[in-house]
Amino acid sequence: MTITVIIINGFVFLCLLVSIIKDKNKTLQALKIGVISFMRLLPTVFSIIFLIGLLLTFTPESLISKIIGNHTGFSGLFIASLLGAVMHIPAIVAFPLSASLLKNGASLAAVAAFITTLTMIGFVTLPLEIKEMGKKFALLRNSISFIIAIFIAIIIGGVL
Amino acid sequence: MSNSKMSKKKKEVVRDLIIFTVLFLGTTILIIVFPDKKQSIFNTSWHFLIEMIIILPAVMILVGLFTIWIPKETIAKYLGKSSGIKGVLLAFIFGALPTGPLYIAFPMAGSLLKKGASISNIVIFLSAWACIKIPQEMVELQFLGFKFMITRLVLTIIFVLIMALFIQKIYHNSEYKKGETSNENI
Numbered sequence: 346m347t348i349t350v351i352i353i354n355g356f357v358f359l360c361l362l363v364s365i366i367k368d369k370n371k372t373l374q375a376l377k378i379g380v381i382s383f384m385r386l387l388p389t390v391f392s393i394i395f396l397i398g399l400l401l402t403f404t405p406e407s408l409i410s411k412i413i414g415n416h417t418g419f420s421g422l423f424i425a426s427l428l429g430a431v432m433h434i435p436a437i438v439a440f441p442l443s444a445s446l447l448k449n450g451a452s453l454a455a456v457a458a459f460i461t462t463l464t465m466i467g468f469v470t471l472p473l474e475i476k477e478m479g480k481k482f483a484l485l486r487n488s489i490s491f492i493i494a495i496f497i498a499i500i501i502g503g504v505l
Numbered sequence: 506m507s508n509s510k511m512s513k514k515k516k517e518v519v520r521d522l523i524i525f526t527v528l529f530l531g532t533t534i535l536i537i538v539f540p541d542k543k544q545s546i547f548n549t550s551w552h553f554l555i556e557m558i559i560i561l562p563a564v565m566i567l568v569g570l571f572t573i574w575i576p577k578e579t580i581a582k583y584l585g586k587s588s589g590i591k592g593v594l595l596a597f598i599f600g601a602l603p604t605g606p607l608y609i610a611f612p613m614a615g616s617l618l619k620k621g622a623s624i625s626n627i628v629i630f631l632s633a634w635a636c637i638k639i640p641q642e643m644v645e646l647q648f649l650g651f652k653f654m655i656t657r658l659v660l661t662i663i664f665v666l667i668m669a670l671f672i673q674k675i676y677h678n679s680e681y682k683k684g685e686t687s688n689e690n691i
Contacts, residue, residue, distance in 0.1 A: 347647075349560075349646050349647050349651075350559050350560055350647065353560050353563055353564070353643050353646070353647070354559075354560070354563045356563075356567075357563035357564070357566055357567045357570075358563075360566075360567060360570050361566060361570065364570050364573075364574065371573050371574065372570075372573075374569075374573050375566070375569035375570040375572065375573040375574070376566060376569055377569070378568065378569035378572050378573065379562075379565040379566040379567075379568060379569030379570070380565070380569075382565045382568055382569065383561060383562060383565040385518070386561070386565070388518075388521040388522050388524070388525040389521050389524075389525075390554075390557055390561070391525055391528075391529075391554075392521070392524050392525045392528045393553075394550045394553050394554045394557070395525075395528040395529060395531075395532045395550060396528060397549060397550060397553050398532065398545075398546040398547070398549045398550030398553075399528075399531070399532060399535065399546060401545070401549045402542050402545040402546045402549060403535070403542070436638070436641045436644075437561075437564070437640065437641060437644050438557075440641075440644045440645050440647070440648040440649060441553045441556065441557060441644075441648050443648065443649065444553075444648040444649055445549075445553065447649070453653065456649070457653070457657055460645070460657070461636065461657070461661065464635050464636040464641065465632060465635050465636045467607060467635075470607055470608055470611070473608055473611050474611050476611075477611040477612050477614065477615035478611065478614060478615055478618065478627075482624075482672070485672050485675065486628060486631065486632075486668075486672065489668045489671065489672070490632070490668070493661075493664040493665070493667075493668055496660075496664060497657060497660045497661060497664060500656075500660055501653070501656055501657060501660065504656060505652060505653060505656060
């Protein structure tokens with residue numbers, strides 16, 4: 346049990362307690378939503394878990410570090426950003442995946458780029474964004490987000 | 506409308522289950538072909554599964570709590586009315602609250618924009634929703650550590666602000682100025 350796990354669970358437990366005191370029915374509804382979202386995410390969680398097991402076992406460290414490692418410079422960042430932009434996986438499972446990439450030779454900057462584009466940019470949701478927000482807005486937001494991700498990654502690579 | 510949404514959800518469940526099955530079978534086959542790799546695959550997967558399972562229920566309960574206690578309507582009400590620094594802050598906070606996936610946010614943002622919310626606040630709201638959601642930050646903390654999480658968070662907030670102002674400027678410079686600024690309340 347790390348301190349992180351204790352803090353997260355403790356914080357949610359407190360929220361739950363406050364919620365129960367305020368309104369039992371609402372809390373029950375909330376728990377129901379929580380359980381449903383959890384079940385809904387489970388197949389994806391297990392998929393990622395298997396993927397990580399295979400990734401860490403079968404791809405040699407040298408391969409990952411050759412593509413998105415510390416010495417790949419801008420091209421590594423660009424590839425990681427591109428991957429994040431086109432992939433469509435829930436952010437929550439992207440973090441263990443990123444941690445496994447990091448373990449296997451990816452650079453911090455590349456991982457930061459990957460996570461940032463993955464969450465900010467959505468090719469799959471782009472049609473919906475265009476429909477609701479207009480073409481100009483959607484294209485501007487997504488393309489600037491891509492540039493932002495690279496800036497964030499470069500700074501993280503420099504600072505951490 | 507709700508019918509097509511239901512079938513879309515069902516399709517997504519089926520898709521996720523298919524992906525899971527493929528990965529499960531693939532792993533099984535690989536273990537049969539490379540029996541010596543079994544231990545490594547098992548150990549790695551097990552490690553990450555445990556790391557996941559000890560925080561995921563809590564994170565999901567938090568999502569449920571916020572979905573119930575802070576409904577969409579509340580967010581729309583406050584965000585539509587606020588401007589200035591207060592508006593920026595609220596856009597960040599409401600975006601970051603753990604309440605559902607991005608495709609819920611787009612229709613909300615669209616209707617807020619039509620009601621006269623500023624472009625910059627909408628950009629902040631959507632970006633915060635996508636990128637700095639509290640449940641995501643929790644899982645990021647768990648897997649990538651405090652230093653990484655907090656640095657990326659701070660940088661994201663700064664750059665999202667810059668992007669918001671930039672997009673706002675583009676909109677102002679070119680086409681229709683959304684005239685409704687009469688309800689500023691700062």
